[in-house]
Amino acid sequence: MTFGIRNLVGIHRLHTGQENYSTPLIFKTYSQWSYWQRKAFDYLIWCHVAHALDFSAALLCWLWIFPITFPQAHEWHIKWVSQVFLYNLACEFIIYSFWHWLTYGRTSPYAQGPLKEKKFNSTNPYDDKKQDHLLREVTFTTLGWLQSAFVQCVFMWLWASGRLPYYYDFWSRPFFSIFILLAVTFWREFHFYWIHRFMHPWWSVKNGLSQGDIGAFLYRHCHSLHHKSRNPGPWSGLSMHPVEHFFYYTCAYFPLLFACHPLHFLYAKFHADIAPIGGHDGFDDPAGGGDFHYLHHAFFECNYGVPLIDFDRLFGTWKDYVRKPSVDAKRED
Numbered sequence: 001m002t003f004g005i006r007n008l009v010g011i012h013r014l015h016t017g018q019e020n021y022s023t024p025l026i027f028k029t030y031s032q033w034s035y036w037q038r039k040a041f042d043y044l045i046w047c048h049v050a051h052a053l054d055f056s057a058a059l060l061c062w063l064w065i066f067p068i069t070f071p072q073a074h075e076w077h078i079k080w081v082s083q084v085f086l087y088n089l090a091c092e093f094i095i096y097s098f099w100h101w102l103t104y105g106r107t108s109p110y111a112q113g114p115l116k117e118k119k120f121n122s123t124n125p126y127d128d129k130k131q132d133h134l135l136r137e138v139t140f141t142t143l144g145w146l147q148s149a150f151v152q153c154v155f156m157w158l159w160a161s162g163r164l165p166y167y168y169d170f171w172s173r174p175f176f177s178i179f180i181l182l183a184v185t186f187w188r189e190f191h192f193y194w195i196h197r198f199m200h201p202w203w204s205v206k207n208g209l210s211q212g213d214i215g216a217f218l219y220r221h222c223h224s225l226h227h228k229s230r231n232p233g234p235w236s237g238l239s240m241h242p243v244e245h246f247f248y249y250t251c252a253y254f255p256l257l258f259a260c261h262p263l264h265f266l267y268a269k270f271h272a273d274i275a276p277i278g279g280h281d282g283f284d285d286p287a288g289g290g291d292f293h294y295l296h297h298a299f300f301e302c303n304y305g306v307p308l309i310d311f312d313r314l315f316g317t318w319k320d321y322v323r324k325p326s327v328d329a330k331r332e333d
């Protein structure tokens with residue numbers, strides 16, 4: 001489940017009839033490598049490169065928005081706060097709308113081409129009769145971005161006012177800086193699995209708080225909103241109840257525990273903002289390729305995590321995606 005430049009290249013390759021459309025960019029012999037060579041490449045290099053778009057949004061924020069806003073951030077003021085919010089909302093609408101247009105748009109040549117065959121569920125979740133569905137997803141996705149922008153403002157204020165330690169020169173601690181940056185991807189997968197599992201019934205969906213099943217309670221009142229998207233699309237990933245957004249974005253709260261660079265926080269935040277597109281766009285490789293999470297939306301009690309860290313195999317909730325009639329028959333909108 002990736003989303004970014006590699007997917008764009010892959011979709012273009014597929015559209016123009018090239019056979020190696022799912023090969024990672026320049027690594028054209030990837031499919032001929034041994035199992036361990038591919039695993040080493042995936043875990044050491046590809047899992048980071050695949051999030052180049054998330055990192056680019058974070059880097060641009062650091063290089064462009066921070067110099068404008070951070071010197072004023074020691075005090076709350078509408079000017080710098082609105083600049084931070086505007087940058088975040090611009091990122092949301094440019095990236096999400098572009099991916100929506102590319103994969104579903106009537107005027108998109110790619111959406112009308114061979115990519116159609118890669119859709120897990122052939123129904124378009126955003127066709128004319130389902131505008132209320134689109135409106136719900138856009139609304140809750142925007143609430144997610146607003147919450148993460150607010151969290152960004154809070155951290156900027158904490159750092160700028162001296163309430164929280166941090167360091168400004170990334171290269172003053174080169175090994176630590178790079179290590180934390182590379183750890184973000186793995187931390188996000190670990191955090192996502194447990195937060196997500198936490199919000200599904202711990203024992204039975206029939207339970208409530210009186211049975212001590214906090215998961216069943218949270219599922220009923222919060223996470224079920226995310227699961228209204230049985231046939232997910234690009235806007236489904238962040239379409240969550242604000243309480244779930246709160247739990248979800250705690251992945252970027254680690255600067256409360258140790259002094260880090262603002263770019264570490266920004267990468268985790270934009271990773272959480274943008275990466276869900278890949279897991280939810282509803283298409284197989286070379287688009288998002290989120291077959292694993294597609295099954296979670298179709299069947300609920302499986303595939304809570306992301307395959308990079310195999311918690312689902314460990315805890316017996318793994319479900320492999322196989323194109324067969326029994327799977328197709330259960331697909332719903």
Ligand SMILES: [Zn+2]
Pocket residue numbers: 196200223227296
């Ligand atoms: Zn779920």
Ligand SMILES: [Zn+2]
Pocket residue numbers: 226236237280293297
């Ligand atoms: Zn989902």
